[in-house]
Amino acid sequence: MSQVQTLASINRRVAWRLxxxxxxxxxxxxxxxxNVSFAALTMNRDLGFSAAVYGLGASLFFLGxxxxxLPANLMLQRFGARRLIAVIMVVxxxxxxxxxxxxxxxEFYAVRLLLGVAESxxxxxxxxxxxxxxxxxxRAMAVSLFTLSVPIAGVLGSPLxxxxxxxxxxxxxxxxxxxxxxxxxxxxxxxxxxxxxMLTDRPRQARWLTADQRAGLINQLxxxxxxxxxxxxxxxxxxxxxxxxxxxxxxxxAAINFLYTGALVGAxxxxxxxxxxxxxxLGEAAIGWHVGLPYLAxxxxxxxxxxxxxxxxxxxxxxxxxxxxxxxALFWLAVDLDLPSTDMAITLLMFGIGxxxxxxxxxxxxVLPAHLAAAGIALVNITGSLGSFAGIALSGQVIxxxxxxGAGFLLLSGATVVAIVLMLAGRSVLNxxxx
Numbered sequence: 001m002s003q004v005q006t007l008a009s010i011n012r013r014v015a016w017r018l019x020x021x022x023x024x025x026x027x028x029x030x031x032x033x034x035n036v037s038f039a040a041l042t043m044n045r046d047l048g049f050s051a052a053v054y055g056l057g058a059s060l061f062f063l064g065x066x067x068x069x070l071p072a073n074l075m076l077q078r079f080g081a082r083r084l085i086a087v088i089m090v091v092x093x094x095x096x097x098x099x100x101x102x103x104x105x106x107e108f109y110a111v112r113l114l115l116g117v118a119e120s121x122x123x124x125x126x127x128x129x130x131x132x133x134x135x136x137x138x139r140a141m142a143v144s145l146f147t148l149s150v151p152i153a154g155v156l157g158s159p160l161x162x163x164x165x166x167x168x169x170x171x172x173x174x175x176x177x178x179x180x181x182x183x184x185x186x187x188x189x190x191x192x193x194x195x196x197x198m199l200t201d202r203p204r205q206a207r208w209l210t211a212d213q214r215a216g217l218i219n220q221l222x223x224x225x226x227x228x229x230x231x232x233x234x235x236x237x238x239x240x241x242x243x244x245x246x247x248x249x250x251x252x253x254a255a256i257n258f259l260y261t262g263a264l265v266g267a268x269x270x271x272x273x274x275x276x277x278x279x280x281x282l283g284e285a286a287i288g289w290h291v292g293l294p295y296l297a298x299x300x301x302x303x304x305x306x307x308x309x310x311x312x313x314x315x316x317x318x319x320x321x322x323x324x325x326x327x328x329a330l331f332w333l334a335v336d337l338d339l340p341s342t343d344m345a346i347t348l349l350m351f352g353i354g355x356x357x358x359x360x361x362x363x364x365x366x367v368l369p370a371h372l373a374a375a376g377i378a379l380v381n382i383t384g385s386l387g388s389f390a391g392i393a394l395s396g397q398v399i400x401x402x403x404x405x406g407a408g409f410l411l412l413s414g415a416t417v418v419a420i421v422l423m424l425a426g427r428s429v430l431n432x433x434x435x
Contacts (some may be wrong), residue, residue, distance in 0.1 A: 006216055007216060007217075007220055009015060010209070010213045010216055010217050011134065011138050011217075012143075013133070013209065013210075013213070013218065014133050014151040014203075014206075015141075015142060015145060016198075016266070016278065017132075017208060018133060018148060019142065019145045019193065019198070020201075021198050021199055021255075022126055022129070022130075022149075023145070023146060023147055023148055023149040023152065024149075024191075025085060025122070025126070025191075025195060025264070026091065026122070026123075026126065026146065026149035026153075027149045027152050027153045027156075028089070028093075028152075028153075028184075028188045028191065029092065029122055029123075029149075029188075029189070029383075030150055030153035030154075031105060031153050031157045031161075031184045032093070032096040032119075032156065032184055032185055033093060033115065033119065033163050033190065034116070034119040034153070034157070034268055034269065035063055035157070035180055035184055036057075036058050036099070036112070036269070036282065037058070037268065037269045037270070037271065037272050037273075038158070038161040038162060038165055038177075038180065038272055038287075039099075039161075039165070039176075039177035039180050039181065040054050040058075040272070040273075041069035041165065041177075041272055041276070041284055041287070042165065042169075042175065042176060042177050042284075043132055043175070043177040043262045045100070046177070046373030047103065047104065047105075047108070049108070050399040050400055051399045052396050052397050052399075053105050053108075054316060054396060055269075055392050055393050055394075055395060055396015055397065055399070055400070056094055056109065056393050057109050057112050058104065058112065058269050058315065058392050058394035058397060059112075059180035059388065059390070059391075059396070060109050060113045060116065060389070061112045061113070061115050061116040061386040061388075061409070062116055062120075062265075062386070062388040062390075063113060063116060063118040063385075063389045064112070064114060064115065064116025064118075064394070065116035065119065065385040065388075066120065066382055066385050066386065066389075068117060068119055068120040068121055071121075073275065075121070077156065079240050080201035080202075081125060081126075081129045081199055081201055082188070082195060082196055082199040082200070082201055082410075083196070084121065084125060084207040085125060085126075085192075085195050085199065086123065086192040086193070086195045086196045087192070088118065088119060088121055088122050088125075089191065089192035089195060089350075090186045090188075090189045091118040092115060092118035092122075092185075093185050093186055093187065093188030093189035093190075093192075094117045094185070094186075094189055095111065095114050095118045095185075096115055096181055096184065096185030096188070097181055097182050097185030097186045098111055098185075099111045099112075099115070099181040099185070100174070100177075100178035100180075100182050111294035116385075117362070120385075123381060124377050124378045124381045126146065127143075127361065127365070127377050128377055128378075129379070130142050130143060130146065130264075130365075131365060132201075132202060132203070132221075133203060133217075133221075135221060135224050136224060136365070136366055137221050137310065137313075137351045138310070139362060139365055139366070140419040141306045141307060141310050142242065143155040143306065143358050143361050143362050143365070144302045144303055144306025144307070144358045144359075144362075145286060145303075145306070146358075147302045147306075147357060147358035147361075148299055148302060148303070149294035150295070150302075150353075150354075150357075151296065151298035151299040151302070151350070151354065152295075152299070153295075154291070154292050154294075154295030154298065154350070155292050155293065155295045155296055155297075155299075156292070158288045158289070158291040158292030158294070158295070159285065159288040159289050159292045160184075160288070161180055161184070161284075161288055162175060162283075162284040162285040162287050162288020162289070162292075163284075163285045163288060164179050164180045164183055164284070164293075165177060165179075165180055165284040165285075165288075166203060166283055167285070167333060168183075174418045176284070178414045180334060181187075182387045184188070185307045201215045203218050203222070203244075203411065204218060205222065214430050217300045224232055227315060227355070227401075230313035236366070236416045238432050249367050249368065249430055250319035250368065250376045250379055250380065252406070252422070252426040252430060253363075253368075253376075253380045254368065254379060254382075254383035255365050255382050255383070256360070256419050256422050256423055256426075257360070257380050257383050257384040257387065258362075258383040258384065258386055258390075258413045259387060259416065259418050259419035259422070260323055260326070260356065260357075260360065260387070260415075260416060260419040261357075261383075261384035261387045261388055261391075262324065262384075262386075262387025262388055262389075262391030262412075262415055263327075263330060263387075263391055263412040263413070263415040263419070264326055264353045264357065264412075264427040265384075265388040265391055266351075266388065266391025266392045266394075266395045267330055267333070267391075267409065267412050267413045268409070269392050269407055270395065270405055270409070272287050272291055273347060273405050274333055274342055274346070274405055274409070275290045275291060275339070275342060276304075276334070276344040277288050277342075277344075277404075277405050277406075278337055278338055278339040278341075279339045279342075279355055290339070290343060290346070294343065294346040294347040294349070294350045295350055296352065297309075297347045297348075297350040297351040297352075297435050298350040298351065298353055299352075299354065300354065301322070301350075301351045301352070301354035301423065302317075302354035302355070302357075302358045303320050303353040304355075304411045305354070305355040305356075305358065306358055306359065308361050310312060312390065315359070315362055315363040315366050315367075316361075316363065316423075316430065317357075318355070318359040318363075319356050319359040319360040319362075319363055319423070320356075320420065320423050321350050321355060321356075322354070322356020322357070322359060322360075323352070323360075323416060323419055324352070324420060324425065325348060325351060325352030325355060325356070326349060326352035326353055326356055326416050326417075327352075327413050327416035327417055327420065328348065328352070329345055329346075329351075329352055330349065330409050330410075330412050330413035330416060331347040331349065331409075331410070331413040332345040333345045333346070333349065333406070333409040334406040334407070334408060334409040334410035336404075336406060363430065364376075364377065365377065366430075367430050387415075391412060391415065394411060395408030395409075395411055395412055396408070397431070398411050
């Protein structure tokens with residue numbers, strides 16, 4: 001067997017061992033951050049929340065998310081992924097379940113802010129963890145496999161959320177939205193034990209690989225790091241937070257991520273309302289299926305774009321094309337549609353997000369060399385959180401002022417167009433490996 005075939009076999013084994021765990025963790029995280037969009041169908045009425053109050057409260061998750069992203073990513077290198085991810089899961093599960101206890105806007109704002117703080121280190125932690133196990137030529141597919149957590153959470157979680165809302169309502173005197181937070185939050189704290197048992201921090205500790213497999217994987221990753229070190233010695237500044245902050249590609253990626261992630265995340269928090277706009281008589285369980293099934297398109301495009309990006313070694317046009325599809329779908333959703341048209345627009349949106357989101361992060365981890373990766377990934381992700389906060393909160397304000405959900409989607413479509421323009425204008429910057 002050739003060395004290339006041996007490394008491919010090792011990478012497949014690593015993927016089958018680690019990626020299902022990482023996907024499950026993030027599926028649970030997605031449920032606990034987005035299930036508020038389903039809770040809003042009756043929670044807003046029960047607690048007297050306007051679209052602006054809901055939009056601000058939902059968005060405060062991402063403001064809290066900013067607080068510990070960078071420290072958590074740097075802590076990963078010292079304490080390891082296993083312990084850090086497990087602690088994050090315990091805390092976020094308890095905080096999410098406590099949302100069932102809110103009675104007014106101030107309490108809603110506080111618990112959403114705390115949930116963001118609790119989950120702040122998860123995504124950048126996992127992105128950096130992937131760089132510890134997969135070399136660049138295999139990373140787009142690894143990121144795409146991880147990105148499947150979003151459609152899995154949508155396909156399974158949206159109908160589940162709608163079902164809990166409809167059929168648990170008034171059980172033991174609690175509203176359906178209260179059961180939603182309890183039943184989707186507490187399991188995260190329990191499953192943290194499985195993360196401690198199943199994850200491995202670094203390839204050198206992987207006893208589930210043979211000695212030869214460990215050596216081959218470590219050598220592949222070391223060669224990449226040595227190549228980055230040679231480039232750094234000749235052209236690049238020393239690593240760390242300040243080096244990342246002075247690197248032009250980091251800020252260009254950050255600006256694009258602010259706009260694009262803000263648009264797509266903002267849209268996800270209003271999709272149940274878009275379905276209700278098209279079919280006001282639908283029950284919560286049916287709404288869950290109309291939002292959830294289009295996530296299958298997300299899965300298809302994430303895998304297809306990841307495979308194509310790795311096969312052709314292309315990291316620019318793949319995310320750009322996904323952004324174009326996302327922007328077109330958001331513009332479509334801005335129009336008053338019947339239910340079949342709404343379903344098609346949501347499906348196109350999910351296809352565009354799956355194509356654009358995973359390949360954007362593959363581009364990011366490729367553009368940033370090893371000495372900038374930890375801080376650079378965290379900084380880019382921080383701006384995505386800021387964008388998510390702005391996207392949800394501003395769309396809520398626009399919807400509240402205009403009195404229609406379509407106005408919010410129009411705002412988010414415009415943000416995507418600006419992100420596309422920045423991608424095209426910054427192509428030469430993103431092709432650089434230095435500041």
